[in-house]
Amino acid sequence: MFSEKNDSGYEYIIPSTVKCYKVISKISSGSFSVVFKVLNMKTNEYYAMKVVSREQMIKYSSIFQLEQELRILETTNHPNIIKLHEIVYEKTYIYIIMELSDTDLLTALMIRGSLLQCEIRHIFQQICHAIKYLHSKGISHHDLKPENILLDKDDVCKIADFGSAFTKKPPHDVFGATLNYVAPEAILNDTFDYKKADIWTLGIILYILTTSSFPFQLEGSDVEIAHRIINADYQIPFYVDKESKQIIAACLQKKPEDRPTIDELIDIMNKGSQVKFISAQKSLKPKKIISSIVSTSVLTSRMTKNIEIKNKPKIRVSNSVNLSFL
Numbered sequence: 001m002f003s004e005k006n007d008s009g010y011e012y013i014i015p016s017t018v019k020c021y022k023v024i025s026k027i028s029s030g031s032f033s034v035v036f037k038v039l040n041m042k043t044n045e046y047y048a049m050k051v052v053s054r055e056q057m058i059k060y061s062s063i064f065q066l067e068q069e070l071r072i073l074e075t076t077n078h079p080n081i082i083k084l085h086e087i088v089y090e091k092t093y094i095y096i097i098m099e100l101s102d103t104d105l106l107t108a109l110m111i112r113g114s115l116l117q118c119e120i121r122h123i124f125q126q127i128c129h130a131i132k133y134l135h136s137k138g139i140s141h142h143d144l145k146p147e148n149i150l151l152d153k154d155d156v157c158k159i160a161d162f163g164s165a166f167t168k169k170p171p172h173d174v175f176g177a178t179l180n181y182v183a184p185e186a187i188l189n190d191t192f193d194y195k196k197a198d199i200w201t202l203g204i205i206l207y208i209l210t211t212s213s214f215p216f217q218l219e220g221s222d223v224e225i226a227h228r229i230i231n232a233d234y235q236i237p238f239y240v241d242k243e244s245k246q247i248i249a250a251c252l253q254k255k256p257e258d259r260p261t262i263d264e265l266i267d268i269m270n271k272g273s274q275v276k277f278i279s280a281q282k283s284l285k286p287k288k289i290i291s292s293i294v295s296t297s298v299l300t301s302r303m304t305k306n307i308e309i310k311n312k313p314k315i316r317v318s319n320s321v322n323l324s325f326l
Helices: 054-059 063-075 105-112 117-136 184-188 194-211 222-230 242-251 262-270 286-292 301-310
Strands: 002-005 011-014 021-029 034-040 045-053 084-089 093-099 149-151 157-159
Touching (some): 002 021, 002 034, 045 054, 063 093, 117 149, 117 262, 184 194, 194 242
Antiparallel strands (some): 002 011, 149 157
16 A cells, blocks of 8 residues: 655545556655556556546546546647556545656756757747647646656656647636746636736746846745745846847736637747757756745635735836837
């Protein structure tokens, strides 16, 4: 038997073998799941097995999100999206068997410290093409972050963790996203354009890839961080090249209607100025990433209401953003 807790402290007690899959070790955990490395004893192939508790799903009214995640995994087929292998339904748990990757983008950044220009371009383009595919199918990921972007040894990206993704409007009180990556409109409004919120997050990810740091200061309470996001209170370091600054600025437009669509974003990268992405200065160390990127604060509908009603700031448009290149 294996006994592990998820990020919410819920204990998972699972057998050492599930169907033909032998549990090897724990890979990671989330608020509503634990992920294990498993071995298919028939084929001798390794997979990732995401374990979800039926009891916890019912307790926290998360059945809708689980159904969405499974539907998305079953219907998507793209080289940069994690592939579903099998779903095993049992009385206590649901076991989701998926392809296994070597690491995730966050871990890769922590180990390498900074990325080369070619690596950044290679990774970011793959992420964008995966999002283009999802958006074309009416799917918004809604929780993009380095932890949810898996990498193999050749830096081939796989978008994973569709627990917050939607193919249709969610129930009123269903909301899941990580605060550090969430768009301003998601903090202030109950309804918003989920695809444009994904574009905002792409800007956050490119900022991280090019600077090894986070655009918004993470000191203080969640409400204080949210105020900085709402006000678009960030600066792009001087060593980031002009084209990358323009991409980041376009994605981090406070008004969602001012952000490009994913097709427009890819078009910007592919034509005209031949966008180039540069790595962070070599002086940036992995500990900078650990202190500024690793954060698991989850934004809930209750928090958004608290910010909107009690702490709603006067919203301003950043004068530093230039969209003349569009």
